[in-house]
Amino acid sequence: MKKLITALLFFPVLILTAQTGSLKGKIISYQNDPIPGVSVVITGSQTGTATLSDGTFEIKNLPYGRYAVEVSVIGYAKRKLSVDLNAGTKPVTVILTEETIQSEQIIVSAGKYEQRVQDLPVSTAILQPEVISRRNYLTFDDALRFVPGIAVNLEQVSIRGSNGYSKGVGARVLVAVNGIPIYSGDTGDIVWELIPVIDIARVEIIKGPASSLYGSTAIGGVINIITRSAVKNPVTHFRSYFGTYDKPAYDIWKWNNNLRTFYGMELTHANSSGSLSYTFSVKKFDNMSYRENDYARRNLAYLKLNYEFSLKNYLTFFADFLNMDRGNFLYWKDSRNALVPKDEDNGNRVKSNRLFTGLIFHHTVSDKITAEFKSSFYHTKFDGYGIELTTSTADLLRNELLANFDLSNSFVLTTGLESSYSKIKSNIFKNPDFFGAGAYAQGEWKISPAASLTLGLRYDYMKLDTLKSANAAAPKAGLNYKITKDLIARASFGTGFRAPTPSEVFTTAGVGGGIDVKSNPDLKAETSVSFELGTIYNYSDDLFFDAAFYQSDYREFIEPVLTSDAKIQFVNLSRARIQGFELNTNWNLIPGELKFTAGYNYMWARDLDNHIAMKYRPLNSFTAQIDFSPGQFDFGIDFRYSSKVEQIDFTLTQFPINLVIDGSKRVPVYVTDFSAGYNFFLGGAPAKIYLNAKNIFNYNYVEFIGNIAPIRNYSVSVEVFF
Amino acid sequence: MKNLLAAAALLASLIIITGCNKGIEPEPERVVPPGETGFSGKITFEGSWPPGVTRTHLFVFKNAIQSAADFSFLNLSAVIDPVPYGSTQFNYDSIEMNYIEHAFLPEFKIQPGEHRYVIVAQSNNPEISFARGDWVIVGVYCIGGDQSKPRSLICNEGSITAGVDINVNFNNPPPQPPL
Structure with a gap:
């Protein structure tokens, strides 16, 4: 009887607990695209399902209650979420972030066609755009500072020591968008903000000379920004951030009582109609800076159109307009006034406008042959307001015809023709014009x-205004050998060259700070001979190592020096050598949740004639990043170190010129950043909010003499996709 | 768990390494005897020197020159030794190069506090004078390179204020105070 009473008492409870429902939802990417084939499993059980082609899923007959659910698929970071299932539970939407096994990633920059990273004979790195929004990097080059083997001195990027610092002039790293170079026609400088972050699919980095495919500017490597393919569903993205700089580490450095702030807004809309798809973006950025006369204001408009004539033929057109106004902070006044410019430079500013247009027509000739025609026009204009007005207008037109022949299952041939022409009107670079043409072929x-085995050859002809024309041939050879499935060896050998830019040859102007630049019409093209030996070891799907030894011998290396009459001039160093060792690892400690990435680079860069180190190149550098993503949260800690640089422009900092007081002060770099984020839904729209603290220990260092790097700053950013 | 501990240990090491060091520090303040103060810096000259100039000095006044009467000894804080004709750059130090102290009044020294008008002026008169009409202002210690916005010189007791730099552009003279 007692048993019966007990059973009757508990009967309603059993009925309640036995109530069941369906857990429904949809899995999408941050671009609002549905992801099919995603595994959705109740943690600790066999119960689960996979998403359909529209990204939806349903797990039926689940008793009401609280569930931990794991969402995972190859190519995306795993997500865990907690769901209360009851009669009122609505379908859940889960957003996955792209993440692939390092060696399985696809790259197009190494051979100008799609290849797996593990099949390449050269060192590469891939930067995902999510890292830029997660970390709220104000400019794209800030993200590059954490890529092993890359150094950024102020805004100038160097791969494995290819560049020191020369105010953006004469880059040795080719930066491209979908393979189209975006360096300006006069100084050859790069503006990183040309492409909105949301339209970047990935950034591919080739570490080491790539002149045999890309020509002159790629003597140190390539950074290729790959934009997203056409969208199928409409998506609008809004991102805004606001931040502020902390007080300087020393009271004596405080030069202003106002809060020094920075903010930005970016609105992007993408959609398609029939065969046409488009992406349109506007962006505004304003940074008061932590230093006097160092402000930066930028406005950007971006348009990309894709038109599919057929599955075999499509056209991509993109255009950018960028307007910039910034203060021109050259050197500090002295170390007691480290955030204030020299009085004579105070008030100097630069205004510039840039218009970049690119056109890519892709034609699939047959199953074995594809061809692309790429054309670009880049108009740049800047006016520098200082003691005297400096002005330059440059127009650069580039064309490239590229063909890939997949001749058999074992042989791929890539060939191409390129031409470029630039015309400059300037009161500091004279009015030179430049013509270059190249032809290349590479077989694998x-x-x-x-x-x-990879063999390639490129031939270039260059004519810079009145200077004697120059020719260069750049051969290359590479070998990739898979010792086992998980252990891969690679080797490459090649030559590179770089023609001097018009600004290196013809500049005759004051750059401020009381220093003038002197032209050098005798400047010759520099050449290099390089090799690399490397290996990839996949210990498991979650632990990856990449090691490389590299060496480049340069002839006629172009570097700025201070002449005996106290003027800066670009000259040819006879011989220079850069050699080093790089070790990278990527470790998923808890797959999908906790990831550790680290890289170490030892680099010995010497001017062999003068037996001294090359300027602004650290001997040791190390980066480490920890990403922890429990549930809807993201946490990240980034650390980077580089040793104190041995050589700088001492002539600017010492007697008798002593242009930059206390300019010899330099230290090793230790920078630690912290970020925390939360992914949520705002009125049904996927959204995320991030808090970032950069340089959390307020460590003071310089990347160039008399220029304190950004002090501690905090920012909050919000992104919404709708 | 071991992995987590390893990551935590690594993180802690990084924090210890970086947290103890502030990096670049300002040079220590140059100390002068108690009660005294001073300033130093550099004057740079651009363009052609005007003919007939016999004196070029850096003057420090307590207040801006609102009228000719303000160009007086009563408003004066310091005068630096003469700049040689034709100089392109002139480094100075108010303690070493205190013109009034050395030439006229041994007890004349700049006082701690705010001095609102620092200029470089030239005269065709071989003798030093306080007649406003004798002097042409050719450079102003200013904010943001705008010579119409004079920058105050702050002198603290027991230290030297460094970096009081003035740019003189003979092709672009500053606004002249009332004569």
């Missing part, structure tokens, strides 16, 4: 199931 043979 799969000589056995485990080995592939």
Whole structure:
């Protein structure tokens, strides 16, 4: 009887607990695209399902209650979420972030066609755009500071020591958008903000000379920004951030009582109609800076159109307009006034406008042959307001015809023709014009199931205004050998060259700070001979190592020096050598949740004639990043170190010129950043909010003499996709 | 768990390494005897020197020159030794190069506090004078390179204020105070 009473008492409870429902939802990417085939599993059970082609899923007959759910699929970071299932539970939407196994990633920059990273004979790195919004990097080059082997001195990027610092002039790293170079026609400088972050699919980095495919500017490597393919569903993205700089580490450095702030807004809309798809973006950025006369204001408009004539033929057109106004902070006054410019430079500013247009027509000739025609026009104009007005207008037109022949399962041939012409009108670079033309061919043979051989050659002709024309041939050879499935060896050998830019040859102006630049019409093209030996080791799907030894020998290396009459002049160093060792690892400590990335680079860069180190190149550098993503949260800690640089422009900092007081002060770099984020839904729209603290220990260092790097700053950013 | 501990240990090491060091520090303040103060800096000259100039000095006044009467000894804080004709750059130090102290009044020294008008002026008169009409202002210690916005010189007791730099552009003279 007692048993019966007990059973009757508990009967309603059993009925309640036995109530069941369906857990429904949809899995999408941050671009609002549905992701099919995603595994959705109740943690600790066999219960689960996979998403359909529209990204939806349903797990039926689940008793009401609280569930931990794991969402995972190859190519995306795993997500865990907690769901209360009851009669009122609505379908859940989960957003996944792209993440692939390092060696499985696809790259197009190394051979100008799609290749897996593990099949390449050269060192590469891939930067995902999510890291830029997660970390709220104000400019794109800030993200590059954490890529092993890359150094950024102020805004100038160097891959494995290719560049020191020369105010953006004469880059040795080719930066491109979808393979189209975006360096300006006069100084050859790069503006990183040309492409909105949301339209970046990934950034591919080739570490080491790539002149045999890309020509002159790629002597140190390539950074290729790949934009997203056409969208199928309409998506609008809004991102805004606001931040402020902390007080300087020393009271004596405080030069202003106002809060020094920075903010930005970016609105992007993408959609398609029939065969036409488009992406339109506007962006505004305003940074008061932590230093006097160092403000930066930028406005950007971006348009990308894709038109599919057929599955075999499509056209991509993109255009950018960028307007900039910034203060021109050259050197500090002295170390007691480290955030204030020299009086004579105070008030100097630069205004510039840039218009960049690119056109890519892709034609699939047959299953074996594809061709692309790429054309770009880049108009740049800047006016520098200082003691005297400096002005330059440059127009650069580039064309490239590229063909890929997949001749058999074991041989791919890539060939191309390129031409470029630029015309400059300037009161500091004279009015030179430049013409260049190149032809290249690169073949990749799969000589056995485990080995592939790459051979390439490029020939270039260059004519810079009245200077004697120059020719260069850049051969290359590479070998990739898979010792086992998880252990891969690679080797490459090649030559590179770089023609001097008009600004290196013809500049005759004051750059401020009481220093003048002197032209050098005798400047010759520099050449290099490089090799690399490297290996990839996949210990498991979650632990990856990449190691490389590299060396580049340069002839006629172009560097700015201070002449005996106290003027800066670009000259040819006879011989220079950069050699080093790089080790990178990527470790998913808890797959999908906790990831550790680290890289170390030892680099020995010497001017062999004068037996001294090359300027602004650290001997040791190390980066480490920890990403922790429990549930809807994201946390990240980034650390970077580089040793104190041995050589700088001492002539600017010492007797008798002593242009930059206390300018010899430099230290090793230790910078630690912290970020925390939360992913949520705002009125049904996926959204995320991030808090970032940069340089959390307020460590003071310089990347160039008399220029304190950004002090501690905090920012909050919000992104919404709708 | 071991992985987590390893990550935590690494993180802690990084914090310890970086948290103890502030990096670049300002040079220590140059100390002068108690009660005294001073300033130093550099004057740079651009363009051609005007003919007939016999004197070029850096003057420090307590207040801006609102009228010719303000160009007086009563408003004066310091005068630096003469700049040689034709100079392109002139480094100075108010303690070493105190013109009034050395030439006229041994007890004349700049006082701690705010001095609102620092200029470089030239005269065709071989003798030093306080007649406003004798002097042409050719450079002003200013904010943001705008010579119409004079920058105050702050002198603290027991230290030297460094970096009081003035740019003189003979092709672009500053606004002249009333004569």
